[in-house]
Amino acid sequence: MFKWLYYKVCGWQVKGDFSSDTIKKCIIIAVPHTSWHDFYMGILIRNVLNTKIGFIGKKELFKWPFGILFKALGGAPIDRTPGQDKVKAIAKVFADKEEFRLTIAPEGTRKKVDKLKTGFYYIALEAKVPVIMVAFDFGKKQHRISKPLYPSGDIAQDLALIHDFFKGAVGKVPEYSFTPDL
Numbered sequence: 001m002f003k004w005l006y007y008k009v010c011g012w013q014v015k016g017d018f019s020s021d022t023i024k025k026c027i028i029i030a031v032p033h034t035s036w037h038d039f040y041m042g043i044l045i046r047n048v049l050n051t052k053i054g055f056i057g058k059k060e061l062f063k064w065p066f067g068i069l070f071k072a073l074g075g076a077p078i079d080r081t082p083g084q085d086k087v088k089a090i091a092k093v094f095a096d097k098e099e100f101r102l103t104i105a106p107e108g109t110r111k112k113v114d115k116l117k118t119g120f121y122y123i124a125l126e127a128k129v130p131v132i133m134v135a136f137d138f139g140k141k142q143h144r145i146s147k148p149l150y151p152s153g154d155i156a157q158d159l160a161l162i163h164d165f166f167k168g169a170v171g172k173v174p175e176y177s178f179t180p181d182l
Helices: 002-007 037-048 067-071 087-095 118-128 155-165
Strands: 013-015 025-031 054-058 077-080 102-103 131-137 142-145
Touching: 002 037, 025 067, 025 118, 054 087, 087 102, 087 118, 087 131, 118 131, 118 155, 131 155
Parallel strands: 013 142, 025 102, 025 131, 054 077, 054 102
Antiparallel strands: 131 142
């Protein structure tokens, strides 16, 4: 049913490959994040790919009644109160689990941003897991999936590769799309 909805009803396609058989742990970054539509498209693509992928969201999203739904869909609440080492806390989740794929929207908002937040990068570095990029391109109606990128520790070099991957991806709200200028 998910494939029928994704391909036939929505008219989307997947470019690239994401094999849950080989990548048991990773950070998946989804860009651009411009609308609530990204959420159900993310749920669709993970079901089309038959891959267990979780997400985190601000704890306020997990209150009743929607909290039950978000947890059932693989979500976990995060307290965004300043002063906590969220990187180490999330990296520990990777260490404690045999299989864990975490999706993050590194823009941190659905509005227009000039730069990506880098928490995903430091989590991947700390947890020693790859980053997989997924472009949510509403302009072309496709999800583009990258090969795994293992953080080198040279954030400038790695971000240049990440920015290059997302070039041209148009969000549901085009004017809010992330447009890296390299």
